[in-house]
Amino acid sequence: MGLNHKSLLFKLIIPVPVVMLACLAAAWFTIPPAMERNSIDAASDSALQTVNQIKKIRGYYTRYVVKDAVAAQSLRPGVNHQEDPGVIPLPATFVHDISALMAAERSSFSLYSPYPFPERAERPMDGFMQDAWAYLNNTPDGSYSRTETLDGETFLRVAVADRIVSEVCVSCHNSHAASPKTDWQLGDVRGIVEVRQNISGTLEASAGFTRYLLAGLGAASAVLLAAVLFAARTVTRPVASICTSMKAVAAGNLDITIAEAGRQDEIGAIGRTIVEMQGDLKNARDADQERAETQRQQQKVVDSLRTGLSRLSKGDFAFHLTEAFPEEHEELRQDFNLTSETLSSTVAQVIEAAGSIRNGAAEISQASDDLSHRTESQAATLEQTAAALDELTASVKSAAEGASSVETTMEEARLQAESNRTIVQNAVTAMAEIEQSSNHISQILGVIDDIAFQTNLLALNAGVEAARAGEAGKGFAVVASEVRALAQRSAGAAMEIKTLIGDSSRQVESGVKLVGKAGEALQSIVEQITHISQLVSGIAEGAAEQSTGLNEINTGVTQLDQVTQQNAAMVEQATAAGHMLNTDAGKLSELVAHFRVAGGSTAPAPAIPALQPAPSAHGDDNWETEISPAPCAAPETSSGNAARNLWQEF
Secondary structure (H helix, E strand, O other), X not given: OOHXXXXXXXXXXXXXXXXXXXXXXXXXXXXXXXXHHHHHHHHHHHHHHHHHHHHHHHHHHHHHHHHHHHHHOOOEEEOOOOOOOOEEEOHHHHHXXXXXXXXXXXXXXXXXXXXXXXXXXXXXXXXXXXXXHHHHHHOOOOEEEEEEEEOOEEEEEEEEEEEOOOHHHHHHHHHOOOOOOOOOOOOOEEEEEEEEEEOHHHHHHHHHHHHHHHHHHHHHHHXXXXXHHHHHHHHHHHHHHHXXXXXXXXXXXXXXXXXXXXXXXXXXXXXXXXHHXXXXXXXXXXXXXXXXXXXXXXXXXXXXXXXXXXXXXXXXXXXXXXXXXXXXXXXXXXXXXXXXXXXXXXXXXXXXXXXXXXXXXXXXXXXXXXXXXXXXXXXXXXXXXXXXXXXXXXXXXXXXXXXXXXXXXXXXXXXXXXXXXXXXXHHHHHHHHHHHHHHHHHHHHHHHHHHHHHHHHHHHXXXXXXXXXXXXXXXXXXXXXXXXXXXXXXXXXXXXXHHHHHHHHHHHHHXXXXXXXXXXXXXXXXXXXXXXXXXXXXXXXXXXXXXXXXXXXXXXXXXXXXXXXXXXXXXXXXXXXXXXXXXXXXHHHHHXXXXXXXXXXXXXXXXXXXXXXXXOHHHOOOOOOOOOOOOOOOOOOOOHHHHHHHXXXX
């Protein structure tokens, strides 16, 4: 189990004893050897200082005492100087004598060499001396030391090289009769100067100091542990309190008081952070509540719009969103209602225009049927006129052939001429009525063309509005496209009918002129017959002239009959176009019938019922039957100007 599962107090306390134990163990294993080493080093330094002092004293003794004594020749240096007052000790003897005097002290020094004089040859060199000579002979500027234990006492032995540093010493050692070596040179190692010190007391004092130091470290560690424990408790208790507060906050208690927030240390900073976190959590909770309320309101708005768009997609443009939206979405509801109203108004106008087109198409169909019947009647009349002219010709021939029956024939001719004049007058009247009907049809076609233009514009605008509506307006866009196509077809048919009616009007006008001429001819015939009645003598001449006039009338009637047949064919075409326009208008009405607009209207105005056609002259043997024009019902819808006003309103 790792430290992550331990308490904070454990984590704060456990490193201290571990570190203290490690430090005490390190001190236990390092301080005593270090103190011993330091003591030995200090004793070694002291011994080196003593050796250097001895060497300096010997040098001074050699330079100023022995040299002066030899120069004065009053004293001479020697080994046995104690019994002879005229002999002073040699420098080496001087050092040995001082060492003997200091032997009772805790330190002593000695001078030895592997080349001793004969009087000191009996003193052997132990192992340390031999090792010191071997080392210092190769390293004359160094020092050699070692500790030894003898009889329970510890001694420090320090040795340095004793070099020949003056020419006097070189001369003395090379010239002395007892010298074991006579080839000494300046700087050679002549011997070893050793200082031996008893360091048992120093080591004991160092060991006692070490024990006191370790005991002090242990006591300090215990005090430190207690202080750390106290400090840790001052940290863990408020931390535990903060943990309890944080658990309460995590459980949803955002009103709990954080007492540690008033502290000025890091725990206080944590407490203040928790207080800030409480505020943030409160704000987040309030924000979540507001967000939930906003989402609920938005869902309500979306549901309302979904219902409205569904109604619009089904063609119900009378639907409005009556329930108020939240303030930030109220404009969306108003825009939807305004869009619905705009679409309702547009579709209502389309419905009304469809009704107008349907009524206009019905009127055109009725007028075309009426015109067809009138044309048939006119053709029958012309046929009767041709027959009458044939009879008149036969009568004139008969009058020319028989003089005896001139008066009777003339009277019959006059009566026939009067009848023909009446027929011609009727033909002129019929032609005038045909011309008026053609003009009326032209006006109706102008209205249809204007309606088709306005319908096309309405369909274009409806297509634009459907494109703006997006997916919801695709169905309406299809309807608008169909309306536009029907309007274009209506305009084309109206233009074709208008062209045919124009041609018919020109032919009728020509027929009127010919019938007028026929009337004038008949009037002349009447005058001639009257004159023949008065002047029997001029019967033959008059008959010839009448025959000539009748031939001209026959030719004119024949031409009139041809024109009438052409008019009948064009009227048939106009009638077929009128029926096609009426059928297309019915389809347009069916397409817009499924829309529901404001006011509850769902279908265009009903078409005008077809009028009964005028009776045809073919069913009656009386060729003098008068053809009366069929009445034309006035359209219920508005004219082209009214449609144009509707377009401006849109």
